[in-house]
Amino acid sequence: MYKQLTMLVLALLFSAAIWAQNRISGLVTDASLLPLAGATISLKNGQALTTTDSSGRFSVTLNRGEVIQVSYTGMISRTITIAAETSLSIALQPSAVNLDDVVVVGYGATKKSDLTGSVATIKADELKNAKVGTATSALQGLAAGVFVTTGSVKPGGDASVVIRGSGSLRAGNSPLYVVDGIPVEGGLQDLSPGDIQSIEVLKDASSAAIYGSRGSNGVILVTTRQGSKGKSRITLNLNGGFQKMMNKQKLMNAQQYYQLASRAIPDYSWTSEELRYLSRGLSTDWQDAITQDGKYSNYNLGISGGSETVKHFLGADFYDQQGTIKNSSFRKLTLRYNMDAQTNSWLKTGLRFNIIESALKNINEEDDSGYGTMFSAISSQPTAPVYLDNGDYFDGFLNTKANPVAIVDLLDKVTKKSRAVGSVYFEIEPVKGLKIRSDNGGELEFFNVNSYEDGRMGQHYPDGGHAVKFNGKKRYMQSENTATYMFDVNSIHRFTILGGFSASKYTYESTTADSKNLSPVLGYDNLGGAQNHGPNGSYASASTLTSFYGRLNYNLDDRYLFTVTMRQDGSSRFAPGKQWGFFPSAAIAWRISKEAFMEEQDLFSELKLRASIGRLGNQNIGDYAYAATISQGGEWSDYVFGGNLATGSVQNTISNPNLTWEKANQLDLGLDFGMLKNRIAGTIDVYYKKTTDLLWLVPLPTESGFDNSLTNIGQINNKGIEFSLTTININTKHFSWRTSGNFSFNDNKIAELYNGKTDVNKALFVGRHMSTYYTLQADGIWQADELAKAAVYNAQPGDRKVKDLNNDGVINGDDRAFSGISVPKYYGSFTNTFRYKGVELIAFFTYAGGHLINNSLNRYLNSFNTWGNMSEEYYNGYWTPARPSNRYPAPRIGSPYSNGDGTNANFQKGDYLRLRNIELAYQFPASSFVRKISSSGMRVYASVQNAVTWTRFTGFDVESSDNTNPYPNARSFIAGLSINF
Template identity: 70%
Template sequence: MEKKIFLLLLSVFFSGMLSAQVNISGLITDDDNIPLSGAAVMLKGTKTGASTDADGKYTITAKKGDVLEFSFIGMIKKSITVGDEKVINVRLASSAVNLDEVVAIGYGTLKKSDLTGAVTSIKPESLANAKVGTAGSALQGLAAGVFVTTGSVKPGGDASIIIRGQGSLRAGNAPLYIVDGMPVEGGLQDLSPSDIESIEILKDASSASIYGSRGSNGVILVTTKKGTKGKGKVTFNATGGTQRMLNKQDLMNAQQYYDLSSTVFPDYKWTSEELRLLSKGQTTDWQDAITEDGSYRNYNLSVSGGNEKAAHYLGVDWYDQKGTIRNSSFNKATVRYNLDAQTTDWLKSGVRFNVSESSLKNINEEADSGYGTMFSAISSQPTAPIFTDEGEYFDGFLNTKANPVAIVDLLDRTTQKTRAVGSVYFEIQPIKNLKIRSENGAELEFFNVNSYEDGRMGQHYAAGGHATKFAGKKRYLQTENTATYTFEFGEHKLSAMGGFSASKTEYENVTADSKNLSPILKYNNLGGAKDHGPNGSYAVASTLTSFYSRINYSLSERYLATLTMRADGSSRFAPGKQWGFFPSAAVAWRISEEEFIKSVPAISNLKLRVSAGMLGNQNIGDYAYASTISQGGEWADYVFGGELATGSVQNTISNPDLTWEKAQQFDIGLDFGFLDNRIAGSIDVYNKKNKDLLWLVPLPKESGFDSSLTNVGQIDNKGIEFTINTVNVTGKDFLWTTGFNFSYNKNKITELYGGKMDVNKSLFVGHPINEYYLLKSQGIWQQNEAAEAARYNAQPGDRKVYDMGNDGVINGEDRNFAGVSTPKFYGSFTNTLKYKGFDFITFFTYAGGHLINNSLNQYLNAYNTWGNMSKDYYWNYWTPDKPSNVYPAPRVGSPYANGDGTDANLQKGDYIRLRNIELGYTLAPDSFIKKIRSTNIRVFFSVQNLFTATDFTGYDVESSDRTNPYPNARSFIGGISMNF
C-alpha cells in the first residue's frame, strides 16, 4: 500500500514538471532588426539548445524560471529568464569588435584575431553617414590615420585621402585602391557604395608591402557583395533631397560700392546701366544670381542568392545630383554582377564585372580659377546689371572678367566617362590544404571632354566662340596567379602564399581646338570653324611585373608572425633601375590568451603588434627618366631654302639614375577589448621615413635646361592613432553605442640633396613640406608712425610688414615660418541610439592645429580697383578718424594692401562639423511586412553639414581650392530601404 502511494505521488510530481514545460518560440534579429540565421539559443546550465532558421526563428522547450542564453558571432550575448510568455523576441547588439570576423589582407583573408599589421576594417553601414558623394568621401572620419578631405564638393567631386601623412613631393600621396583584386585609378568614384561588402585600409608596412612599389601611401582594399546560399534576397534603396549653399560671402551692396569707389576715384565714369541700377536702389547679388537649391537622388536595386553550387549578386545603381551652382550636375549609372560557382569539389570559379557611365556638366572651377564661376561672382561689381538695356549680357566689367550669369547660362562643358572593369578567376585544390588561383582581369575606359565657350560670356573669352574636344582611352590588362598552402601540426599553424603578376597599361588621347565657329553646332562640327589649333595626340604604354610571397605563422593562437616580400619590375624606370624589392615583417602577441590574463574576466582581448618594412612609390609618370623632344616653337623653327621650316628640339634632360621613392615604416600597436568586448579599440604609434623623394632640381643655365627630375631627400612622418568603440547600454528595447578616433601626425623634411638646407626657399630641412614661409604682417601703420612708415615708402593706413633685418627694405629675406597648412590632428565622434524600431545617429568630424591661407580675403578685405569687397571691410577700413589695425585704407598702390605674400590672410583651420544627423525607423516584422513579403523596411531622414564650428570665413574650411571653390552645401535627405 505504501509503495502504491509513493508511486502515485511520484507520478503527480513528474507530471507537474512536464506540464510546466512549454515550447518557447520567437525571432532573433540584429541591432538593425534584420533576422539572424544560425543564432544559438541555449538553456543555461544544460546542453539543450536550438538555432534559428533562415528567417531568424527558433523554438525551444523550457519552463518558467529557466534562463535562455542567446548568442551569435560578433554579437553581445543576452540572457533572459522565462516567465509566463510563450513568445520571446530578442534583439542582439553587435560587440565593439568581432575577433572572428574575416578581413581581406591582399591576395587572401585572415581572421581579425590573427592580424599582425595595422588594418582598419569598415563595414557598409558606416558608409551611410555620407549620403551625398562618392564611396571615397564616405570614408571621412571612419578610420584613424586616414585623413579624408572633400577636395571639391562639386557634383561628382571625389575625396582626397592621405594615410599617415604626406610622404611625397611629386609622385602623389593618394593610396592604392584595389577593388576585388583590380587596381583602380582616380579613387572610388565609379563604384556604388551599395555594392560594397567591406573596406580594409592597410596602413603599415607589413600589411601594405604585399603591393610593393605601389603601397607606400597605404592601400584601400574594397570587397564587393557576393551571393550566399539559401533564400534569395532582394534589396531596394531610394534616397533623395535638397541642398542649400553654405557660407555665402557678405559683400558690399551697390550703394556702398559706389560710395567707396567714388571716394578713391572721384572722376570715375560710371556706365549708364550702373547709374540706372543705383537710381533704383537696386543691387546685383551675383552669388544669388548664379546659385540655387540643388537636388540629389539615388536609387539602388540588388538581387542575390545561391545554392551549394553557385551564388550570384546583381546590383544596379542610379545617382543624380544637381549642384547649387546653376546648370552644374553629375549623374552616374552603375551595374555590377558577381558570380561564384563551385563547379566540382576541387574547382571553383567566378566572375566580377562592373560597368559605369557618368556625365559631369558645367563645372568651371579647376583649370581657370581667375575666371571661374564663384570667383567671378564675388569679384564682379554689384553696380553692374546682369543684362544691358538691349537684353544682352552686360560686359562692362572693370576687371575684364566674365559675366557670372553668362558663364552658367552659356558655358557648355561636359565630361563623359564609360568604364568597364571585369575579371574571371579559377581556383583549384589539387590536394588537401593547397589552393592554386588564377585571376585575370581587364579594364577599358573611354572619356570625352567637350567644351564650348560662347563669345558672349565676356571679354576674357574668344569673341567668336571657342570649342575643344578631348577624347581618351585607357586599356589595362592584368593577371594574378597565386598558390597558398595551409597546414596545422599540434599547436602550430602555417600559411604560405606565393604569387606572380603582370600588368600592362595603355593610354591614348587626342585634342582638337577651334575658334570662331557656329554657336548652334558648338563642338559638334569643329571643321566648320575659321581658326584651328593647337591640336594634338598622345599615346604611351607601361608594364609592371611582380613576384610576391607571404608567410603567416601562429603558435598556440598566442604568438603570431608574418613575413612578406615583393619584387617589382617597372618599365617606368631606366634599364638597370627597373627592379625594386620590398620586404616586411610583423609579430604579434595575443596577451589575452595567456593563462595569467584569462583569469582576469574584465579583459576580453589584448594583443601587442610590432611591424617594420619597406614600401615603394612608382607614380612618377611614364618614362620620366628619358629626355623628351618637342616639335616647333621659338627654338626649333629655322630658315631653310629661304622658307621657315619646323624643327625639333630637346626640352627635358634625361636621368638614367632615377629610381623609386621608398618608404621605411615601423609600427607598434596594441589592440584591446574589455567586458566581453563592449569596450574595444586600438593604439598605434608609427614612424614612416620616405626616401629618394622626387623633385625638379634647378640646373645651371649653361646646361640649357631649367631643371631635372631627381631623387633628392627624405621626409619623416611620425604619429599616433587611437580608436575606441563602446557598447554603452544594451537594454531590452534600448541600445546606445559610441565610436571615437583620434589621429596625430608630425611631418618633417630631414634631408635634401647635396647637403642643402633648402631648395628655392620652398623646401626646408627640419620643417614640414606644407609649412607657410611668408612675410609677417604687423597690422596697419598709424598716424604716430608716419616717419617710420616713410622709411618703407608707406604712409599711415598702409599695411605694416615686419622688417626682420631692420635694413629698411622688405624682400624675400624677411620671410619666416608661419605655420602648417594641413591638420596636425583629426578624427571623428559617433553616437548611435536605438529604441525599439527607432534609431538616431550623430556623426561629428574634426581637425585642427593648422592654418588656412584664405586667399579670398586678398580680394574681399582690401580695396581693389576692379571688384567687390566685404561689408566688414567697408565698415572697418582704416581712416584717420577710425584707425583700424586690421584693414588698410582704400588707396591705390598701397604696399601689401591685400596681404598677398604675408601671413595677413592666414586663418585658423580648426573645425568640428556635425556631418550627419539622422533619425530612422525600422518597421517590425509584423503582418503588413509579411503581406508584401518583406523582411525589413527602414525609413529615415537626415541632415548633412548641419553646422560647422570654425573661425575660417571662406566658403568651406575643407576645400582644397581657396580662390575659386565650389561652395559647400547643407543637405536635407529622406529615404527608404526595403529587403525582401
C-alpha cells in the first residue's frame, strides 16, 4: 500500500512538471531584423541549451519562471524570464564596442582589438539615417574627422568628403574611394546603400600608407554584402515619400516691386505686358511657378545564401526621385552579384560584379551660372507674367534673363550613364598560413550628356535652338597580387607579413558636337539638320600606376602591437626621373587593459594607447601636367598666308620636368577605451599633418610668354582632435537607450608659399587658414548727420558705409582685413536610439560651427538693382530720410558697395544644429502573422529627413556649397517597410 501511494505521488509530481514545461520557439535578430545565426541560448547559471540556426531560430523546452540568457558576439546579452508565451522574438542591441569585430584594412582585415592605426568603422545599419541621397551623403556625421559637405542636393547630386582638413591647394582634397578592392572616382554616388556591408575610413598615415600616392586625403574602403552558408535569405526594403522645398525666399510682390522701382527710378521703363499685369492686381511668384512637391521611392532586394563551398549574394536596387524643381529627376538601377567559392582545400575563387544604369534630367543649376532655373526664379521681376496674352512665354526680362517657367518646360537635358565594375580573384594556400592572391578587375563607363535649349526660353538662349551632344568613355583596369603569411611562435609572438605588386591603367576619351539653329522636333537627335555647327571637339588621355608594397604586423602577447608599412609608386603623371615615390609608415599600440596590474579593477574593460607616423602622397594633377602642351586656333595662332586666314598651333603651357608628388607627413596619437563591460566606449585622437611640395600654378614673368607654371611649393599644416563616444544608458528586458556621438576640431594653416611670399593675390596668406576671407569691412549705412564725411568717400546718406582702416580718405584694397574662414572649425553629430519592446525611436543630429558663409543671394536680394526682384525684408527696411535704417542701403543707382560686393556685408554665421533624421519604427514580434508569411522579421517605419535646422543663415541651405545657383534643399517625409525571409 505504501509503495503504491508513493508511486501515485511521484506520478502526480511528474505530471505537474510536464504541465509546467513549455516548448519555446524563438527568433533572434539584430536591431535591423536580420537573423543572427549562432546566437547562444543558455540558462542563467551558464548552462548552454542550444544555438540559433541559419535563420536565427531556436527551440527549447523550459519551465515557467526559468531565466534564459541570449548572447551573440558584439551584442548586449538579453535576459528573459519564461512566462506563458510559447513564441519569443528577441532583438539584440549592439554593445558600445566589440573588440572581436573584423575591420577591413588595405589588402586585408584584422580584429578591432589589434588595430594600431586610426580607423573608423561604419556598419550598414548606421547608413539608414539618410534615406534620400547617395551613400556618400549618408556618411555625414557618422565618423569623427570626416567632414561631409552637401555639394548639391539636386536629384542625383553627390556630397564631398574631407578627412582631417584640406591639405592641397590645387590637387583636390577628396579621399580615395575603394569598393571591394577597386578604386572608384566621384565618391559613392553609384553605389546602392542597401548593398553595403561596412565602410572603413582610414584616417592616419599608418592605416592609409598602404595606398601610397593616393592616400594623402585619407581612404574610404567599402565592403559590399557577401553570401553566407545555409538557407537562402531574402531581404526586401521598400521606402518612399514626398519632399517639400526648404527655406523659400520671401520676395517682394509685383505691387511692392513697382513702388520701389518707380521711387528709385522715376523714368523706369515698364513693358506693356507688365503694366497690364499690374492693372489687374496680379503678381508672379516665380518660386512657386517652377517648384513642386518632390517624390521619392527606393526598392532594394537582396538574396544571399550558399553551401560550405559556394556562397553568393544577389542585389537589385531601383532609386527614383522627382525633384522639387519641375521636370527634374534622377533614376538609377543597380544590379550586383558577389560570389565566393572554396573550390578545394587550397584554392578559393570569387567574383564581384556591379552594373549601374542611371538617367539625370533637366538639371542646369551649376552649368548655367547666372541663368540657372532657381536663380532666374528668385531674381525675375514679379511684375512679369509667365505668358503673354497670345500664349507665348514672356521674354521682356531685365539683364536678358531667361523665363524660369520656359526653362522647366522647354529645356531638354538628359545625362545618361552606363557603368560596369567587377573583379575576379584567385587565392591559393600552398602551405598552412600562406595565402597567395591575385585580384584582377576594373570598370567601364559610358556616359552622354544630351542638351537642347529652345530659343523660346529667353534672350540668353540663341534663337533657333541650341543642341549639344557630349559623349565619353572611361576605362580602368588593375591587377593586385599579394602574398600574406601568418604564423605565431608559442602563441605569444604573432606575425602577419604582406607583400604585393599592383599595376593599373586609366583611359578617358570624349567627343563634343555643338549645333545651332535646328528644329525643336528632333532636338539633339538631328544635329545634321542644323544651320550652324561647332565648336566641335574631342579629347583623350591615359595614365598608369605601378606599385610595390608591404606590411608587417607583430602582436606580442596581445599587449604590444607593431605595424610597419611601405609602398613605392611609379606614376606616368610625372616626368621621367620623378615618377617614383616612396611612402613609409610605422605604428605601435599598447593594450594597457591586458596588463596584469589591470586585472583587479572593473572600470576599464579595454584601454589601448596608439601612436603612428608616416608619409602619404597625392598625384591628382591630371595627365601630362608636367609636359608642355600645344593648342590649335585662337588669336595667337591664326595668321594670314597668301591672303587667306590660316590656323596654326602654339605652345600654351610650359613644361616642368621637376614636378613631383605632394607629400603629407602625419603624426597621430590615439586612445581607445571601453568601460563598465563595454557599456561605455570611445576613442580620442590628436593628429598633426604637414603637407609639402604643394602642386600650385605659380605666376610667371610676362616676358616668359606664359601665365603660370604648375610647380611644387610651400607647406600647409593641419592639426586637430577627434572624439567619439558610445554609451548604453539603459538596457532592460523591454526598454533600451543608446547614445552615440562624435566631435572634431581642425586647425588649418598655410605655413609657407614660395619665394618668401607672405601672400598670393591677397587670397592665400602665410599663417592663415587656406579658406580665409580677406575683405573690406562693412560698417552700416551713412546717416544724414554724416553728410560731410560721406562726401569724402563719394557717398551719400543712405549708401553703404565701408571702414577706411588706414584713414587715408580713400576706400581701396588697402582697407581690407581678415574676416573669418569659410569652413567649419568644428563639426560632429549625436544620435539617441530608444527601444521599447518592438517600438524604436531614432533621433540623429548633425552640427558644425566656427565659420562664416558668404550668402551671395543677399547681394541681389538685399540691395536695390534694376534687373530683378529683391527681398521683402529689404522693402520693409531700406534707408530713407524718414526711416534711417542702419542695415540696408537706400535704393539708389550708382550707390558704392550697395550690394556688398568685396565686403563682409553679406557674411552670416554658418553655425547650425540640424535634426537630420527622426524615425519611428515598429518591429513585429515573431507572431502568427509574421510566421504565416514565412518571414523571419518585419519592420515598418516613418521618418522625417532634415526635420528642423537651428541656424542664423538665411539662404536656401546652410550646408550647401553653392548659394548663387542653388538647387533648394528639401524636407523629406518617408515611410518604409523592411522584411526578411
